[in-house]
Amino acid sequence: MNIPYTKMHGLGNSYIYIDGYQTNLSESELPKLAQAVSNVNTGIGSDGLILMLPSQVADVRMRIFNKDGSEAMNCGNGLRCVAKLAYDLGYVTKKQFKIEAKSGVVEAEVELVGDAVNQVTVDMGKPELNRSKIPMLTLSGDGDEKVINEPFLVGEENLHVTAVSMGNPHIIFYVDDIGEAPIHSVGPKVTNDPRFPEGVNVEFVEVLNQKEINFRVWERGSGITQACGTGACAAVVSSVLNNFVERNQEVIVHLDGGDLIISWVHSGHVMMKGPAVTITKGEFYWQGV
Numbered sequence: 001m002n003i004p005y006t007k008m009h010g011l012g013n014s015y016i017y018i019d020g021y022q023t024n025l026s027e028s029e030l031p032k033l034a035q036a037v038s039n040v041n042t043g044i045g046s047d048g049l050i051l052m053l054p055s056q057v058a059d060v061r062m063r064i065f066n067k068d069g070s071e072a073m074n075c076g077n078g079l080r081c082v083a084k085l086a087y088d089l090g091y092v093t094k095k096q097f098k099i100e101a102k103s104g105v106v107e108a109e110v111e112l113v114g115d116a117v118n119q120v121t122v123d124m125g126k127p128e129l130n131r132s133k134i135p136m137l138t139l140s141g142d143g144d145e146k147v148i149n150e151p152f153l154v155g156e157e158n159l160h161v162t163a164v165s166m167g168n169p170h171i172i173f174y175v176d177d178i179g180e181a182p183i184h185s186v187g188p189k190v191t192n193d194p195r196f197p198e199g200v201n202v203e204f205v206e207v208l209n210q211k212e213i214n215f216r217v218w219e220r221g222s223g224i225t226q227a228c229g230t231g232a233c234a235a236v237v238s239s240v241l242n243n244f245v246e247r248n249q250e251v252i253v254h255l256d257g258g259d260l261i262i263s264w265v266h267s268g269h270v271m272m273k274g275p276a277v278t279i280t281k282g283e284f285y286w287q288g289v
């Protein structure tokens with residue numbers, strides 16, 4: 001069967017988007033389809049698969065599958081791209097509307113250049129900081145305190161981490177120079193560490209000043225990506241908790257693929273603003289599972 005798709009990216013974090021208003025896929029084939037389309041040699045090449053679907057509780061719904069076929073609860077770059085796709089295709093006609101993700105409903109606002117969406121701001125909701133909600137285990141089991149700059153052993157190395165959930169789990173390591181961040185060694189080791197029963201997205205942050213940070217990520221289920229929207233939000237929350245940046249101000253997060261503007265505002269919500277870009281449209285030949 002030929003499946004129509006749109007390839008889109010948010011700062012180089014690319015997914016194959018399938019319009020679930022038009023195309024019906026069975027639940028059991030989604031993980032394998034995500035692996036197939038993501039493969040750069042035998043598929044299209046992407047960080048995973050995103051379905052845009054009708055919603056019972058919001059204006060549109062997003063489901064995200066990582067490159068390895070695992071389903072995630074949330075995706076910041078995906079939310080901005082789904083907002084663009086839904087608006088550009090006319091499934092929503094308001095500039096402010098709601099998107100349902102597995103982690104909950106968020107509010108998006110699109111900005112146009114001509115007729116097409118260019119920038120999207122998403123109210124990402126409140127971060128979850130308690131250990132049991134990340135979820136992250138202690139050596140002795142469970143706990144419900146916040147994890148801020150906590151000693152964390154990786155192999156022989158004593159590092160420190162801060163943990164934040166933006167609907168999906170993130171841990172942040174601070175480094176002096178982002179170019180020297182041990183992403184290739186620490187990323188794959190920590191993402192499946194038993195202290196994280198659901199795995200974790202692993203982020204490295206270099207604080208440049210009170211309004212700017214550098215950021216790199218090893219994503220759970222996808223590996224190194226050019227950008228991670230939920231990760232950038234988690235990094236700003238973590239940087240406020242560690243007194244590196246101020247609450248309620250815009251922080252520029254420099255990712256490998258470009259910049260996001262993030263603020264953790266007084267209401268407790270995290271606001272994310274950045275681009276959403278269509279790369280190409282086509283049809284993917286899918287033999288099924």
Ligand SMILES: N[C@@H](CCC[C@H](N)C(=O)O)C(=O)O
Pocket residue numbers: 013064066071072073074075076077078168169201219220221222225227228229230231
């Ligand atoms: N790239 C995404 C996050 C995708 C999901 C993540 N790998 C997970 O498993 O939680 C983003 O932009 O937030």
